[in-house]
Amino acid sequence: MRGLAAGNWKMNGTGDSLSEIEALLAQHPAPACDVLICPPATLLARMAAAVQGSGLKVGGQDCHAAASGAHTGDISAAMLVDAGAGHVILGHSERRADHRESDAVVAAKVTAAQAAGLMTIVCVGETEAERDAGRTLDIIASQIDGSLPEGTDAARLVIAYEPVWAIGTGRTPTNEQIVEVHEALRRQLQDRFGTAEIALLYGGSVKPSNAAEIFALPDVNGALVGGASLKASDFGAIIAALEAAA
């Protein structure tokens, strides 16, 4: 399956930051893997215009489960599509923590986003306390069960495994820990959807210096990158590592 290097800019970036996209396009005019940037919503339409006709895609970082209505500050899936998005990240641990998003809320968003035609990148991952208690695989299996609603379209699904304790900390799991979780995810998704074609991304402190090693692991089909996606030079090096791993 084609690898996916996805960048999540989180709450970073203004109009000036679009120069990083121009630099990335100059470095990777025709990437041999899928490349996605999810900027803040304020930049989505401008970034979509900037990457038009290139191999680079843009996506949202979240959407509301409702199609429209009285939800101040929220954005619907159709609005993301209208702004040029083809993907949306759902259930990121920062949304789960900052906005108390439950698995059921994430599941409702998956239904709405897929109905609007978006590829959905659903995030799962354990906290450090859960890992220390030996509950990692149970937590992740339960997040997958709860966050993927009946009727989920596997062809519009990507899963990102992001250990909460590895996000933005510079710490990463061991290769064995990543493989253990990705193998469990692969089995669970194969059992439920009857396909091994769902891309599994690893996320959490991916950077140019560790990307090649992570991409060489079985059942790792790419990465969801936070901090290192903000600079074209760093994200470009991660894209190159994924291209080389194919």
Ligand SMILES: O=C[C@H](O)COP(=O)(O)O
């Ligand atoms: O969505 C991205 C992840 O939360 C990873 O963030 P990070 O690469 O800054 O650790």
